[in-house]
Amino acid sequence: MNQKGPENKDDKDHGSEGTFFPKLKEMLIDFGSYVRELIDLEKDTKADAHETIGQIEKSVVFKGTNLWILIFSVLVCSVGLNINSTAVVIGAMLISPLLGPIMGVGLGVGINSFALIKKSLLNFGEMVSFSVVASAIYFFITPLSEAQSELLLRTSPTIFDAFVALFGGFAGIVAYSRTDKGGTAIPGVAIATALMPPLCTAGYGLATMEFRFFFGALYLFLLNSIFISLATVITVRYLKYPKKVFVDPKREKRVKWYITIFVLLTIIPSIFMAYKVVMQSYFTTNARTFIAENFDFENTRVISSDLEYRPSDTSVIDLTLFGEPLDEDLINLMERRMGNYGLRNTKLVINQRAGPVDGVEDWRAELLTTNLRSDIMEELFERNEERLSRQQEEIRQLQEDLNKYAMLDQMSTEVFREINVQYPFIEGFSLGRMVYHEEERPEKDTLITAIVTIPDEDFDQRETFERWLKVRLGEDNIRFVYFR
Known part of the structure; x- marks a missing residue:
């Protein structure tokens, strides 16, 4: 006879653990595959690399149509800054073609094309020159010369401007690399990175000889441009865009050396600029906290x-x-x-x-x-606003109460006519709102009250009448008072 030995609890627990961890590992692997598929830029409507490079190279050039669109958008933005209109400034940013040369520089570095870097930098210089001169001419002839808040916002960068430029640059190059060009992504990048207003502010500083505006705005524009280009370089390298191939190894080495020098000349100052922006933001935040608390x-x-x-x-x-x-x-x-x-x-x-x-x-x-x-004046205005709001609320509440009483008064006459037809034994009827007090409840209550005169011989029909009246008025909470 086979005897079954006692179960070992430790063996049972060990068996459970032996199946749990492999399943957990499998779940984590599946989850990782799912996340990779979600963020994969290779499979999601990726455009041909040569097509994207060609489009960016085309947007780099500033002549003819692009140049006139730039000039008109600068003038629109200048008007918006002059009259302190955020909507006009946003409209100017939507039509401005400023991203082309900036992304062209990043693309050139990413694919080792020194020719594209030179072409982009040349057009970048032309773009800045035309923008500043056009803006300066406008601000020189406009009768409104006072600096508005929209202008003052463009004179000193913060660390958040650098973040916006970097993340906006990522969004821009990713949108360019898609077959549908990202829909609204590229116009959104133009608004978010706010490249146009600093150039117009620099033009204002030049026209009014306020050089703190001129240099501060150019500093902000240059910082934004560098971080957009940096984002472009990183994305292009991540997407493995084909690099420029040189037949002559010596020329390839020389071009790579030029690009390395250019990158160092760009990155090193940008590090110092970013450090300065961070320290200035740190100082401003601490100073404001110190003032507020002390x-x-x-x-x-x-x-x-x-x-x-x-x-x-x-x-x-x-x-x-x-x-x-x-x-x-x-x-x-x-x-x-x-x-x-x-x-x-x-x-x-x-x-x-x-x-x-x-x-x-x-x-x-x-x-x-x-x-x-x-x-x-601001304090008085706020108090008056608060008082007016309270009074309007009180008036609204009183009007609602008055409407309820008026409606009930009118309904009372109509209901009594119907009662004479359906319940002719009822001799008298009155309907109104009354304040009701109960000894157990300290708060008062306002109820619809029906006062009814009914003969003794018909008093047993009151329940039917009460149900009918509640349905007729659409009100369940009605207090009935009877006279016999």
């Missing part, structure tokens, strides 16, 4: 703040205060706190005056008066 006083207000980042010198935080002056001990305390915000090599300048602004420099007195008046 200058919130009951009787003193920060009227204006000027943040000046100096990479090779002491940066400056210049604050203008109005109200009760801060004493020296408190100012010294603020200066000691700056180190906690990463502002060690920074000077704190506080301009303050109590009460009237007599004796203050003219420009600062005007600034105090204007800003304070603006803040007061």
Whole structure:
């Protein structure tokens, strides 16, 4: 007789583990294959590499139609910046053909075509020159010479501008490499990377001799262009576009050497530019946090703040205060706190005056008066807006209540006519809304109340009447009061 030995629990657990991990590994492999298929650029409507290269090479050239479209888009953008219209600026970015030479440089580096790099750089220079000159001519003759907020936004790059240019460049070259050209991707890249407004701002700086606008805007434009080209190089190499083949090995070596020098001359300054942008953004963020957390006083207000980042010198935080002056001990305390915000090599300048602004420099007195008046008007406007909103809500609620009472009053007459036909034994009827109180419930309730006069001999028909009235009024919560 065969005897079955006791089961070993450890063997059972070991068997479960032996099947679990292979299944988990298989699931992970399948999931990885699924993700690779989702992000694969080789299978998804990929255009022929030579076709894409030809289209980008064609968009590099600025003459004839391309040149006139560029000039007109520059003028449209200049008008938008001049009148501070975001919609007009976006429209100009949609029609501007600026991406061609920039992506051409990246493509040339990616496929080892020094001829394409030279051609793209030449057209890039022409593009920048025509754009700046056309914009400068417009701003020179326009009667509106004041710098609007749309202009001021284009004078100093941030790290986010570099990110937008890099990711926008990736989107642009990927869209170019598809058979359908990415649909709306390329116009979207033109808007996102915002290449046109900095050129127009540089033209404004040239026309008004405001060179901080000129150099700041060109700096932003150059930074965006470099990161778009960098994204193009990376994508072209990833897609394995065919590189230029040279018959003469010496010429190939020389061309590769030229490209290496060009890449170094481009990448090294861009690293310093990106580092400067990062440090400036870091300084601005820390300075604003420092001001927000340390200058919130009951009787003193920060009227204006000027943040000046100096990479090779002491940066400056210049604050203008109005109200009760801060004493020296408190100012010294603020200066000691700056180190906690990463502002060690920074000077704190506080301009303050109590009460009237007599004796203050003219420009600062005007600034105090204007800003304070603006803040007061803004606060009054917000209060009036809030009060008006509350009043409108109250009026709406009262109107709804009034409409309910009027509708119920009108319905009462109609319902009584129907009652005379269907329930002739009812001698009197009244319908209205009444406030109802209950001893157990402290809150009051408003209910539709029906007051009915009915003879004793017909009182047993009240339930039928109640059901009919609820259906007739479309209201389940009705309180009935009977007189007999």
